[in-house]
Amino acid sequence: MSSINKLDKQFFVDSLKGMAKLSEEQRDHWTKLDSDIGDGDHGINLSIGFRGIMDKIDQLAEENPDINSLLKKSGMILLSKVGGAAGPLYGSFFMKMGGNYPDRTEVTFSEFLDMIRTGIEAVQFRGKAELGDKTMIDAFLPGLKLINDYQESEDPLSFFDSFVRAMRAGSDATIPLVAKKGRAMRLGERAIGHRDPGSDSSWMLMNVFDQELKKRS
Template sequence: MSEQLYLDKAFFKQSLLDMAKLTEEQRDYWTSLDSDIGDGDHGVNLSIGFRGISAQMNDLYEETEDIHSLLKKSGMILLSKVGGASGPLYGSFFMKMGEDVTGKNQVSYSEFLGMIKNGIAAVQHRGKAQVGDKTMIDAFLPGLEVLETYQVEEDPYQFFEKFIEVMKKGAESTIPLVANKGRAMRLGERAIGHKDPGSESSWMLMDIFNKNLKVRSEI
């Protein structure tokens, strides 16, 4: 089934626009999580960044020649507009995501999974975090482990749902942790009992891809 599933440039355009809507809807929630252990600006910053992508999307879509260019320029907008750690991390995710599909306006499901793997690798390289540090890596790396198990005979929609479920559990796993990165590190044991905002936003943003895959499954 997965070998018959292809995702075009319009899929990524819609996903980015839907991510922009999500950041507006979740801005206060993500910011409240960050207020507990960080600078209190995670939701606000992501909202500003994705608002920039949304405002420029029509021009970006027309001016970019392939999926890679669309994602790279979107990532550059995040880098330029988003403060704190989330701008460089999410910017790097999208800039690296399409690197292996340069020149393509349509990708296979397997290529799509590879794109997400590349994005996660970029986040880890940029942030230098490991599982247990109370960062978005606590969601991303368990998700990456799921992606590495993919077999072509698997149902693509159920498989991606499993990826999201594992990422969500990873975000939950940050609650009892002491932070080893970022401003939350200064809190020591006072960070225990609070969910990391980056881990929460990461699975929710990836879930936008999941929801748009489900739309494709119904066509």
């Protein structure tokens, strides 16, 4: 088993499996959030996408010796199976996150943070959303800011806890907003008082990494 400073392929396999489990557990909740201000497919879409990953993950882990290929192929499954905005966004996240570390079978915690940074930047590039648009970017950007300020002297676990907390607070901050992107835009002021579903799934998905890190500490 990997330690927190030597995160191996199994860490990412276990995280993806954890995300698949989360997507089943939260499917109805995310669907409800998306029904309030969107088209109600966010929960279904993520559960379909991560089920697609679950079906293939053991095979992918066997066929792909390095972390980057495993993540890339998993992202491609999300991209191909998930409709709506979430598929391309989360697909990009996983397809791009390992790009700075090709052919690696393990990464340090700092490198892992850099991978998350790359993933978030890919989401931002793809979605073109800004802070305050009431999208998943409202959760990701406060997390990204923390990562950019990370010092190696910080305790990895407590740092990652605060990363997830910052993302969660960013999701909370979408509740009073009018949407400037996505279907919720059409609702105008009626979107006020509702949490953006993508901001909710994104902090919860990153929280799965947190849970897996804790198992390795």
